Amino acid sequence: MDMDVDVTVVGAGPTGLVAAGELARRGRRVVVLDSAPAPFPGPRGNGIQPRTLEVLDPLGVTDRLVALGTFGLPFRQYGTDGTIRERDRHPELTPTPDRPFAQPMIIPQWRTTQVLRERLAEFGGAVEQNARVVGVEQDEDGVTAVLDDGRRVRSRYLVGADGGSSTVRRVLGVGFAGETHDEVRMVLAEVELDGLDRDHWHQFDLLGAGGPGFLSLCPMPACPTWALGLRSPDPDVRADEATLRAVVDDIRPRVRLRTIGWCSTWRLNVRMVDRFRVDRVFLAGDAAHVHSPAGGQGLNTGVQDAVNLGWKLAAVLDGAEETLLDTYEAERKPVAEAVIGFSGELTRRVLDSGAGGYADRPAALARQGLQLDLSYRTDPDAPGLRPGDRAPDAPLGDTTLFLLRRRADWTVLAFDGAADPVEGAQVLDADALDVDGHLRRTYEPVPGERVLIRPDGHLGWRGTGAVPVIGTTSALGYAG
Numbered sequence: 481m482d483m484d485v486d487v488t489v490v491g492a493g494p495t496g497l498v499a500a501g502e503l504a505r506r507g508r509r510v511v512v513l514d515s516a517p518a519p520f521p522g523p524r525g526n527g528i529q530p531r532t533l534e535v536l537d538p539l540g541v542t543d544r545l546v547a548l549g550t551f552g553l554p555f556r557q558y559g560t561d562g563t564i565r566e567r568d569r570h571p572e573l574t575p576t577p578d579r580p581f582a583q584p585m586i587i588p589q590w591r592t593t594q595v596l597r598e599r600l601a602e603f604g605g606a607v608e609q610n611a612r613v614v615g616v617e618q619d620e621d622g623v624t625a626v627l628d629d630g631r632r633v634r635s636r637y638l639v640g641a642d643g644g645s646s647t648v649r650r651v652l653g654v655g656f657a658g659e660t661h662d663e664v665r666m667v668l669a670e671v672e673l674d675g676l677d678r679d680h681w682h683q684f685d686l687l688g689a690g691g692p693g694f695l696s697l698c699p700m701p702a703c704p705t706w707a708l709g710l711r712s713p714d715p716d717v718r719a720d721e722a723t724l725r726a727v728v729d730d731i732r733p734r735v736r737l738r739t740i741g742w743c744s745t746w747r748l749n750v751r752m753v754d755r756f757r758v759d760r761v762f763l764a765g766d767a768a769h770v771h772s773p774a775g776g777q778g779l780n781t782g783v784q785d786a787v788n789l790g791w792k793l794a795a796v797l798d799g800a801e802e803t804l805l806d807t808y809e810a811e812r813k814p815v816a817e818a819v820i821g822f823s824g825e826l827t828r829r830v831l832d833s834g835a836g837g838y839a840d841r842p843a844a845l846a847r848q849g850l851q852l853d854l855s856y857r858t859d860p861d862a863p864g865l866r867p868g869d870r871a872p873d874a875p876l877g878d879t880t881l882f883l884l885r886r887r888a889d890w891t892v893l894a895f896d897g898a899a900d901p902v903e904g905a906q907v908l909d910a911d912a913l914d915v916d917g918h919l920r921r922t923y924e925p926v927p928g929e930r931v932l933i934r935p936d937g938h939l940g941w942r943g944t945g946a947v948p949v950i951g952t953t954s955a956l957g958y959a960g
Contacts, residue, residue, distance in 0.1 A: 485509040486797055488625050488635040490648050492519065492607045494589065495765030495782035496641035497596035501539050502790025504603035506889075508797055511633060512600070513611035513625065515642070519597070522670055522742030525589045525779025526700065526707050530581035531851035531870065532780040535787045535937055538886050544595050549587035550701040556680035558731070560687045566680070570846060577918050578872035579852065580882065584776060586681075588670075588700045588707070592779070613642070616651050616761060623760045637793055638761045641786065644749060646767035652758045658751030658770075664827070667710040667719045669743040673697070673728065675735035684731045686713055695727060705741070719745040748772055750824065752816055756809035762789055769816040772827040777819045780851060784936075785812050791889065791935040800951035807956055811856045822848055856938055856956075864924055867941055867956070871933045872922050876913040884908060889935040890950050895925040904950030905932070 489500045492514035503510045528545065536542045557565045573582040597607060615626035616638065625633040640648025649656060676682055678699035686693035696709040710717065710727060717723060721740050728737050752769040756762060765782025789808050796804055826849075847853070857868030865872075873882045885891050890905035899909045910919050923931055925942075932941040932948070932955060940955045941948050948955040 482631040483511060483633045485511050485633070485635045486637070487511075487793055488513065488623070488633050488638045490514075490613050490625065490638065490640050491642035491646075491765070491767070492516075492593075492597075492609075493641065493643065493765065493782070494525065494592055494596060494779050495767075495786045496639065497593065497600055497607075498536070498539065498783050498786035499639050499641060499764060499790045500605055501541075501596060501600050501603065502787060503794050504600060504605040505539060506791075506794040506798075508794055510605055511635075512605065512607040513613055513627070513633065514607055514609050515612040515647075517610050519590065519593050521590055522668070522744065524668075525592075525773075525776070526698065527584045527586055527776035527779070528592065529584050529776065529780045529849065529851045530579070531854060532783050533581045533585065534870075534873075534882070535784055537882055538889075538935070538937075539599065539787075540886070541595050541599050544599075545587060545592060546585065548591055548595070548702045549585040551581075551583050551585050553586055553679075553681050553698070556682050558682070558684045560685045569681075570850075573847075573850075577875050578922050580873055580880075582850075584850065586698065586701060588703065588705065589779065591700075591702070613647055614651075616648060618759050618761065636760065636797060639786075639789065639793075640761060640763045640767045641765045641782070642767055644751075644766040644770045646763065648761065649753065649763055649767050652761060654758060654763065655754040656751045657754065658749065661748040661750075664748035665717075666746045667708075667712065667717060667723065667743070668746050669708040669710075669719070669724060670705050670741040671708050671724070671728075672704050672738040672741075673706055673735060674738055675732065686711075686727075695731060719743050746773070748827070750820060752813075752820060756813055757805070762793075762805075762808060764789055768812075769820065771820045772823040777823050777849065777851075781816060781819050784815070784851070784854075787936050788812055795889075795951045798951075801953070803953055804951065804956075807953060815854060865922075865939060865942075867939045869939050871931075871937050871939050874914070874918040874922055875916060876919065877915050881908075881919065884913075885933065885937070890940075890955075891933040892947060893919065893923065893925075893931040893933070895920070895923075895930070896928045898928045898930050898944070902947045902950070905947070 486508040487503050487510045489496045489512045492512050500510045500512045533542050554566055554568050570583045575582045612628040613625045614628045617624040622636050623638045640646055642648055682697045684695040693711045693713040698707045725737055749770045753763055756768055764785040792804050855869045857866045873880055888906035892902050892905050892907045893910045894907050895910045899907050928944045934940040
């Protein structure tokens, strides 16, 4: 045996790196295997939603990412009739005490990956490139990843985060039902250009024999590149330098491409696995679900898969009950189904109306994309904050609830003096900390209530009785 670890992660995109980081920061031995010779350089998932920034905070990367990203970049839309419209993407949303991040943040995926790699290295982890997994073997004690060079990596569990063409999924024989729409395609590229300001996300409507299209040019922060997206009226458009130069040169007299880096054609795939787990192997991110990029959900859904799975794997490796791992699929599969429906609706708007179809989306649809309302609750009609809901932030004197949650996986908010110790959790005296009353107004406790917050920032339980044993399914939102 060439290596023996707690968890093998296959794939070094954001999903795999977050899964590895969640395990490594809890002291678990993890190895990340990636088939590529180097990290992917292109402009894929260039947006991080507010909820993703929240769930990444305990990992210790959110502040680094915020320093390298940008919020509130407005649209500037150029019509085929010469009109120009400007609009804020989320004009009604600003940070509040319970919601420190109110809008999506733009940051190139390669930068997000770089930050996650650096953080993993700080925990003693690393990525092994040119490590192509060709087989997965399981028994009652563990799982073995077989590499194309004959090496074998043994671990207790394996996470397949190796993308839409996942080898792990294929060798497990997991179904990946859905549709491929070859007629819905875009050219994606990373470019440098002259002639446009970097204070707007520029979107040019196009019209041709094939119907409406658009050219999107979004400046990437803290670097000279732009993310280019071309939905051409020509269904046979090619992803090459000549095509990109011709389209960009035609939009405005002073706009010119300077360099073209990564370039590819994207085709619409909408698919999801029939199961997220096969014994000791779990699928996450694009390996489990793929959909339209409309609304910037892909990277974010994958990262939240990884956070949900990562803390549960670490807990089971530390002695928690094995049934805890069954909750990964129970919680994340409905989320993936909802994201597929949401991104599909945005895609239809873009196909029908060009770039304006996305910019003019209803406020409720725009808010859904922020993922701040994502919940694992099983009683959708119950009033107030319930188990499974997002745990809001609150200012607590010279700190905040989110900052205090960095100190422990599980947090108990104890109101009205009910601050008895809870094994495996930090207990916060809510009344002593809540100098301005934000915590009480947000959580609305009954007298003597305690609120249990899970490692992924969702409510696990609330009540006046005994707090459930930490690490059991009864400490999770869906449990009765």
